[in-house]
Amino acid sequence: MTPTPPSPGTPIPSSGSPPIPTAPPAPRVPPAPSVGRARRTRSGVVGLYRVLRANPLSFIGFIVVTFIAILALFVVFAPHLVAHYGAQQETGVYNSGPTLFQWPPSLAHPFGTDGASYDIFSEVMLALPTDLGIGFAIAGFALIVGGGLGLVAGFWDKPGSLSGYTSSFIMRVTDVFLAFPSLVLALALVASIGKGTIQAMIAIMLTWWPYYVRLVRGEVLAVKHLPYVTAARAAGVRETKILTRHVLRNVLEPVIVYFTLDIGTVLVIFSTISFVGVGVPYPSNAPEWGSMMSFYQENYPFQIYWWAITFPALAIFVTVLSFSLLGDGLRDVLDPRSRRALAESGAHEPPPEANVGEPPVLPVPAMTAAPSNVGVDVGGVP
C-alpha cells in the first residue's frame, strides 16, 4: 500500500483523469482580453462614480461634500481667495447692537453684513473648516473608541470568563451613558469643566462613543456566528486575525454609513451647544455657525435682519444634508454585491467573451452513463 502521492506544489489535475481519447481537441480560440483585469480596475474610481451615479440623491451629496471639502481647504490655505476678513471692519466694536452699517444681501456682500460691518459670507466661510474639523474629530473619536470597544465586547463575550466580564463591564458603562440624553449630559459636562471650544468638544466626545459601542457590538454579534467565520477558524486563522480581517470587514459597511450620517448629527449638536452659549465664543478668529446664530439671534431681530441668522443656519443645513445623502449612497459602494451590480450596469460594453484556453480536465467518466439527450452540464463544456 504505497500509492505515490503527488509532490506538493505541482499541479495535480493532469495526473488524475487522463484526457478522454475520443474527445476531439478543442478548437483553439485566441484568448480574449483578460476579463479579470478589466473588472478589477472598474471597481476603482470609475466604479465609484458609476455606483454613485446610479443613486442621484447620493451623487448630489457626494458632489456637495466634495465641494465643501475643497472649499474648506481653500479657507485653510488661501483664505483671502474665499473670504475677506475684516475688510469692512472699521470700529472693531462687537456686541454694540444694530447700527447703520448693516446691509441686506447684495452683490458685494452676498450674505449681507452685520452690525460691525462684518461680511457674513466671509464669516460663514471662515467657520467652515472649524465646523468640519470639529465634526470629524468628535465623530472620529467616537468611531475609534466606541467602535474598538464594541468589537472587543462583541467578539470576546464568552460568559463566565475574563473576556465575558470585560464585555459585560463595557456594555454596562455604555448603558449608563446611553441612559442620559447625550445633549443634556454634554451640557452638564461643559458646565462643570468650563466654557470653550475644546471643552465643548471633550464634552461631546465623552457622550458620543456609546452609540458606536452598541452599533458595532450588535453587528459583530450577528456576523461572528456566520459560517464563513467558522470556516476561517477551521482554516487555522487566529482569533485576532479573524476579528480584524473577517469580522471587521463585514461590520464596516453599516458603521461607515452611520459615521457619515453622524458627522451631520454631531455638527448639529455642537452648534446647539454653541447656540446655548457654552461652546465656541463669538465673535472670534475662528467663528462657528452655531455661535454665530446665537450671537445674531440675540442682537439682531430676525424680522428685520433676517440674513444675519439665515445664512449660518443654511450652511449647517446644507452640510448636514449632503453628508446624510452621501451616507445613503456609501451603503451601495461598500457592499460588494450592489457595487458590482451597479458598476456593471452603467457600462456600455459588449459582454465579455468566455476565455476558452486550455481544454479543462473534466469529471466526465461518471456522467457518461447518462443518456445523451439529457444534456447534463458537467462543468460547462460543450
Added chain:
Amino acid sequence: MTEPVLKVENLSVDYDVGAGVFHAASNVSFTLPPGRVVGIVGETGCGKSTLGQAIPRLLPEPPAVIRSGKIIFQGTDLVPVPKNKLPMVRGTSIGMIFQEPLNSLNPAFRVYDQIAESIQIRHWREIGDLPMFQPGPTPFDYSHRELPKAEQVLTKPFLPGEKVQEAARHRLVSRDDYKREVLDYLRLVRINDPETILHLYPHELSGGMRQRIMIAMTLSQKPTLLIADEPTSALDVTIQAQVLTLMKELIEEVHASILFISHDLGVVAEMADDLGVMYAGALVEIGPIAEVFKSPRHPYTKALLRAIPSQYKTDGPLASIPGNVPNLSRLPSGCSFHPRCPLAQAICRADPPPALPDTPHAAACHFSDQVASLP
C-alpha cells in the same frame, strides 16, 4: 501497523443550554487509519455534525461541553489543548469542508483572497514563520515517513526541521507566486476559466462552484485529515453529482484520510471505506462498508437500509422506521433505540447496550449476533 491518524475514544459532547442538557454525542469511539475514508451516517439531529466539529474543537464552548473522552490526532490528545494553540491544529492538520457552501465564503472578499489566505497560512507554517502542528512537506504521504510525536509541538511553538524548510525554500513572496498557487488549486477542483473566477465575489458564483472553491481552500492547506460535513446537502442533484465525482477523484489522487459525514446512505456508499451509523448521539454500528450493507448487526442500521426506496417500486407505502428520534435531553432508559425497535426485549429497556467491541465490524446492541443472522 501504522498509527491511526485519528482515534476518538469515548467522546461525549453535551450542549448545556437553559432548557436542559442535550447529549449530542455520547461515548463515541472510532479509529480512522491513514488513507481511509470513514463515513458517518444518521438522521437529522443525531450528532453527526457535532462530532465533526468537535474533532478540530470548533464547537462554541459554551454552550458545548466536552464531558469526557479523548480525540487523539496523530498521537496527541486534542481535548486538553488550550484554546490559543488550537489554530495550529486547524487548517494544515485538520481541514474541514462545511455543509453550507452558500455562507461559508466571506462575502466581502474575492475568490483569490480567500484561497490565498489559506495558502498563506500553510506556507508560513511550512517555512517556519508560524508554528505548526505536524511538520512535513508531504502530509498525504503516510507510507514513507514515521509520523512525528507532536505533544511537545503543541505545548510550545514549533519550528519545522531543516527538511521541511528546504522543501518550502521557494518562498511565496509576490502576488504572482500566490496567484500561480491559487490557479493550481482552482484547476484541481475543475473550475472552468479560473483566471476570471479569481476576481469574482462569492455571490457571483453558483452553489456548486462555491462548494468547489470551498474544497479548493481546504485542499490548498494540504490537511492530514479532512472532515467533510455533508458537503453536498445544500446542492441540487446535478451539482451534487459533480461535487461527488470530483471528491472521489481527489480521494484517489491525494490519498487523503477523510471523515465523511452525510445523511445520504447512497452518497456514503459511493465514497467511504468504513461506515459508522449514529443514532441519538451514539455510534451504534461501525464496520467496513460492504459488510455493514450486507449484514448489518444493529436493528437501526437494518431498518435504515430497508428504508432506501428501491428503484422500481411502484405500489404501496415506502418503508420507514416508526416513531421519532428521541429528545437528546431526555434519552430513553437502556438502549435509546428500544422504543422504535421491533426486536426490543425487557433487557433493552433496562440496560444500556454493551460498548462497541474491538472488532472490525461492531454494533452496540444486546442482540447484534441475532440481528446479523436475521433475513
